[in-house]
Amino acid sequence: MSAPTAAAVPARAGGTWGVALRRLLRRRSAVAGGVIVLLFTVIALAAPLLTPYEPGSAEWAGRITPSSVPGPGPGHLLGLDSFGSDLFTQLVYGARQSLVIGVTATGLGLLVGALVGLLAGGLGGWVDTLAMRVTDVMLSIPALLLAVSVAAVMGRSPVAVMIAIAAAQVPVFARLLRGSMLAQRGLDYVVAARSVGVPTSRIVFGQMLPNSVGPVIVQATLVLATATIEVAALSFLGLGQADPTVAEWGRMLVKAQARLESAPHLALLPGACIAVTALGFTLVGEALREVLDPKTTR
């Protein structure tokens, strides 16, 4: 029985989300993750304030050669990158790109996936069957291949990367939402709503949906993490953001592979940025999962 814990919760709470948030704040890992995410968000937003230079400006190209780049020095906190741009500037603006791509890709995947899942889980019947067969098919294609093909169709642009990453997540989100919607369907509170005479659409959107989004939100947080990494993987495979001077961590990392021997910091820094951001999202996501999972609330 869950009575003891419930009784223990102090009055004046903002619904289950409020409870979840407070529980989340009690977890050190979640707070650490949140701080990381927040930090990078601030960096992304305040990029122009953090660096005096324009991103992508190859102003100092004259100082680099194929086998050497100037390291940290006056005027350039971290030195130059292989195009002759200020590395620090690129990293700072890279946060923008990575976050925008990650958030948009996840949002897009979430939107489409959730729509499919909602239709399937809410309407059931042949809509459900069809949607699930299609996601079956999509799931049996390796996600990276899917992404690669999308990127190939769309050409090399950040938009293509977003769609590519989103496309691979659509079936995942769809299934998740459908699954938890179906689980809600038989629950007493839904039956109760029906018994009160609430129309189906209102039950689906007003009652089932808010209670089903938990796992989807968790997944979205985790996708935010993988998106950053996937952007890098796509770059590695020669897809994704095409303009080499646009500051984007994945690209920077891939580009720096060529100079690993002579200038390892060119790879290690964006690599670390990717890893840390992904870590931030993962920590938050994992903690959210635990917090929202009714099994772990005991």
Add this chain to the structure above:
Amino acid sequence: ITSCSSERGTQKTAAGGDKAGTFVFAAASEPVALDPAFVADSESTRVANQIFEGLVSIKPGTAEPAPGLATSWSQTDDGLNYTFQLRKGVKFSDGTPFDAEAVCFNFERWYNWNGPLQAENISNLYQLVFAGFKTSDNPALTKSIYKSCAAEGDAVTITLTRPYGSLIPALAISSFAMQSPAALKQYKADDPGASGDVRRNEYSSAHPTGTGPYLFESWEKGQRLTLRANPGYWGGKPKIDKIVVRIIPDGTARLQALQSGEIDGYDLVAPADVQGLSGAGFQVLPREPLNILYLGMNQADPLLADIRVRKAIAHALDKQAIVSQTLPAGTKPAEQFIPPPVNGYADSVATYDHDPAKAKKLLEEAGAVGKTVTFNYPTGTSRPYMPSPEDTFVAIRTQLEAVGLKVNAVPEKWSPEYLERIKAKTDHGLYLLGGTGIMNSADTFLGIFFGRKTVEWGFEDKKLFESVAAARSARNLTEQGEKYATVSKELMDLLPGIPVAHPVPSLALSPRISGYVTSPLAAEVWNNLQIKG
């Protein structure tokens, strides 16, 4: 089984124990075919060069033609008859003798190809040199230059239908190497076989038979290709017993494999790795560049159709800066569309110095200040003549912007998108491209680039095309060189593009290998390599 683990220590002793040892070379991709007649790619050629020889060879360390299976040759003044004196006592590795009949058999084999074998990807180089076949199934082909072959004891005479000035250097190309008629017949070299692709038939994948210093031993697809020293090689048995060609597609992986001692060498070292490798005691051997990297300017673009704009761009470029920032050490800026050692290099041409002021002025005259120019460049590729297109693009862009042009960057994947954009579509502007010579002849540069109207360049200039045709059909090399030199001059006035540089490709070798002499044509034969104990 010889037991030898790849651990560095034990490997050294193992190699020391068996004096000649094994030379392991990493290739970026698998050879397409072992029958050299069908292939032009560098990995196939590299292997073919060890197994096969042509009538003409290349003087080590240069791009010069040298005696090969023919000890000498002569030609008639009209440029239509070439007579080759054949080397005596040479045998194919299947034991059959190399003689005049064998030579003619090879020429007739190429000449008689028909149907699918006339596809561009199958007989690419034959078509490039000889222009057509006995019967043309492909309407794009013209009349064959080759006419007939006559065996006269130890000599062979090749008759042409019209003069072709580059025949001698062309015959040094591995596609025209001599193959054993017996083996070609026995293994049905021209039969598509079960796979439906002649390049993968039994001959081409398991029985290549030539006269070269090494014999084909085995080919484990995707993993390795093994060659053994040819004990009966006319030039003496090679010092190395065995060659293994490994396939390592990733550049970083090749570097690391060399560093960890798993391989003895690889080609096309990334410019950034050169210093590190030589610092760590590896040999990094530069090749004299026989290539060109140019910035094309598509005249179908109205902006670029204006010669003042093209000239302005030429003056805007600081080639020296591009070279030092993005190209391998030793690279020289280019002034013409052919590299200096090549026959046809002009003494003096119009040059366009780095002069931003002049560039700005020209742009003003043309009313092009602040205009946006499309700039196409490829991504995800590294060519010998263009090791890092993205870096080069960035460098050029910066320079263009400095003189007041706006740049609309259009990056695309090298294959097929980029190639398609440049070669088949008209909507490109500035673009990066180039080429590597397959023989010491301007024909492989100017002949291919400017022989006819192409969408790549987007201009029509009958006079230029005629000069090129005339140069092609010059009666001998000297005459051809002179004619191409004029073409070169004309080109630099016309300025369809800007020659940027001749990037130096280099090859990395383990310190235990000695005796490697690089060739500008990358046509090294490994019979003189040695492995230090």
Add this chain to the structure above:
Amino acid sequence: MIAFVARRLALVVPVLLGLSLLLFVWLRLLPGDPARALLGERATQEGIDRVNHLYGFDRSLPEQFLLFLGRLARGDLGSSIRTGQSVVDSFLERFPATVELAVAGLGLAVVAGIPLGYLAARRRGGPLDHLSVGASLLGVVVPVFFLAYLLKYVFAIRLGWLPTAGRQDVRLDATHPTGLYVLDGVLTGEWDAAWDALRHLILPAMALGAIPLAIIVRITRASVLEVMNEDFVRTARAKGLTRAVIRRRHVMRNALLPVSTTIGLQAGALLAGAVLTETVFALNGVGEFLFTAVNHLDYPVLQGFVLFIAVIYAIVNLLVDVSYAVIDPRARQR
């Protein structure tokens, strides 16, 4: 049980059909011209038209699809337009490398992940827990190709313990009856060859296994924690059973259920990872070939390989379901 397997199999067929249609349409939507990709830098329009005709790309789409299905029914998946090799052959040629890699990667993930996850759960909140969860997180957040590079740098170049690339020392003349090099070495008794092939597998397996390892560690940990709170584990303790019996029979057998599902799901993800891993370690497997095929718009190869992969994916998941049913008697009724 048989009905269960039959039903699962019956579900695979429409998926494969749907997949082939989807693939077909989709591949034709890709921009670019396969002929151009094939002929390269100096291709002429005529040459391109000829190649298109040769491979039937000039026919109408439905016609092409029917032809494709017809050949598919005969087990013929066409041949690569890039290399000319038959798709079935090239798949079979490369498949062993991928199988070896995937088994090693997943094997490593399972062999290391389950005990680590178990220990983390048992020592919940302790240093070991933080360490294994933290380390497994790292595996997830570092891009595979970068991880591969770092591994090679440390273990191959700096320490010189392991080789950097390839499947076996090329100086070894090992025989390969099955194409699975380690197994070959064992079968033929060429122990040094087997050992060498195994050494070549270690780093790729680590790179590829990092993500599944992390996931397995976490799932195992969560699942063990959950099972340890189950009433029947308390019952087992109340019976006075020894720790070993409780762990083996009562905790692990139940905790492995979600883990086995995860392993099945990872099989798909593994292939994506294999594309990168195979490239970086020059293993010439299915993934690498597939990627090359995408880059060259090699339709027949793409179609064929993705279908193969889908079949394998389906088989793996069927196996997982069956193994699930073996562990869990309740699942047998479904």
Add this chain to the structure above:
Amino acid sequence: MSLLDVRNLRVRFASAQPAIAAVDGVSLTVEAGEVVALVGESGCGKSATALALLGLLPASARVEGEIVFDGEDLTTLNDRQLSARRGRDLAMVFQDPMTSLNPVVPIGVQITEVLLRHTDLSKAAAGARAEELLREVGIPDPRRRMRQYPHQLSGGMRQRVMIATAIACGPKLLIADEPTTALDVTIQAQVLELLARLARDHGAALLMITHDLGVVAGLADRVSVMYGGRVVETASAEELFRRPMHRYTRGLLASIPALDSPRDTPLTPIPGSPFDRLPWESGCSFASRCAVADEACMVPGLPMTEDSPGHRFRCVHPAGDAPVPVSAAVTARESAAPAEGESPEPLVRISDLRVRYPARRAAVTNRPVEYVRAVDGVSLDLPKGRTYGLVGESGCGKSSLGRALLRLEPVASGSVLFDGVDLAGMRERALRPMRRRMQMVFQDPMASLNPRQSVGDILELSLRVHGVPGGRGERRAKVLNTLDQVGLPRTAEHRYPHEFSGGQRQRVGIARAIILEPDLLIADEPVSALDVSVQAQIVNLLQEVKRTLSLTTLLIAHDLAVVRHMSDTVGVMYLGRLVEEADSGELFERPLHPYTVSLMSAVPLPDPVAEARRERIILSGDLPSPAAPPSGCPFHTRCPFRRQTRCAEEVPQVREVVPGHRVACHWAEDIAGLA
């Protein structure tokens, strides 16, 4: 020396939110061969005590005090030493047989493993012994069962397996923690009897933990009542039920309806919830819920008072022989009950209702090929303004009937006439306006409330959906009004379901049901998820609501006493069929169907004397699967009165045997004669 002597046991959970000790100084003795009951409500620390005895508490628990078992203090032993004793000297049967057996291990293994651990038996011998044990606990065909998995066994059989495991090594002390709460009454009776018999036969002492005073009455020698982590009263069973001294014990006894108590006795609920307790340091932890508490109760460390030998309690104001106080809120039910005789018009008339669920699906097509016949041709009337009680064992189709009535489950066939309109074939859209007139209260108050809506929103939703006239303000007034009506503070409006106790949540559930002022209320097990002391509050509330709104009520429950207490008419269901129906008083006095008879005799009475006098009919076997019900009379497989072949062949129809008393049994007249 006692077999078990627990002294001043304290258990504290590091993680617990109010950092009150879960067990706060429990002292307890069990003599060899004695049956001791430990009674108390949810969360009072019973399980924690039991687990502490075996050293099975989670690592986060801190245990203090002494547990002297057989002369040895168990708290001084380490886990390895303890584990050698567990299962051999002390064994335990847990509450939920569904979760206490490992689902993936055959039950044979689960029994033999304990034998292999603690005895020198060979594998084969252990197997044989396990079979013997299974036979002993009454599992037919033990050899086959040994190889089966828990999910292939019914709940009762699983609990038998648990018991077999517990007694396998002949323990000196058997601890049973609520061993029957998860089981049906008829099964509960079987299991309880078995436990007591086996403990006796094996000479084991039995420590029986339960929240149900009724369960222990007939079983225990001695009873200890726990409240808030402490034993508040200890006495012999007889003494305790005769003279409960502690105010809590007294309250507990008064708050539960009993089958044999006069029907008119109103229930006296204990106010508040069992979790409203004070820490002992500040006095009697029951004080906050006690009607007679004063400053004297707030003295820390209240001692135990010994009243008569063996009867000790911890109360400043012992109840003594004072009469059970009657709460003013509860009025005599006669006033609400309609006059006997004239039966009002039915509001709902159900005829030949059938509800089915797919049970098995075809392999490939996924079409259902077999159905569970959850409701299998039931006809009944719900008279206007009356309460109809529906009882029956778990799975007999009570909920399905209730839900189908509201069209929350598709109706396979039959008709449901609501005020003359047939709901069965109606389209959902047409039905929606009707819903206003019929509402439902669900079993699990937590599950039936949307966790993401505040109570105000939940209540207002109904009003909005039905376009109850008036603006926001009026709706809000109505919401507040309803909150008052169900006895919730007005501040509840802004709170979320998880912020309430179980009883309060059920009040919200009731508020939602009555806010639309329906004509029909279906209450599906409205109190079975609640603690006993709270149950009375809700029962009283329902009664009151029903009276003030003159609701027609369908009360679904498995607790016969509650049904008897609340209903005017009672129907008994078995395997989807209605087997008996009569006026409440009539039915309980003179049950005519053998199933009803045995059902009633299985209910334990919270009175050792009555319990001892009573002749019980214990049903053998389990409920057959509703997917494949037996032929003929569905009950014939378990019927103690089964006769000839007719029972197995002919389906008995419901017929009026005595005026107003309808029974579906071929031999109802004979049974009537017997009774």
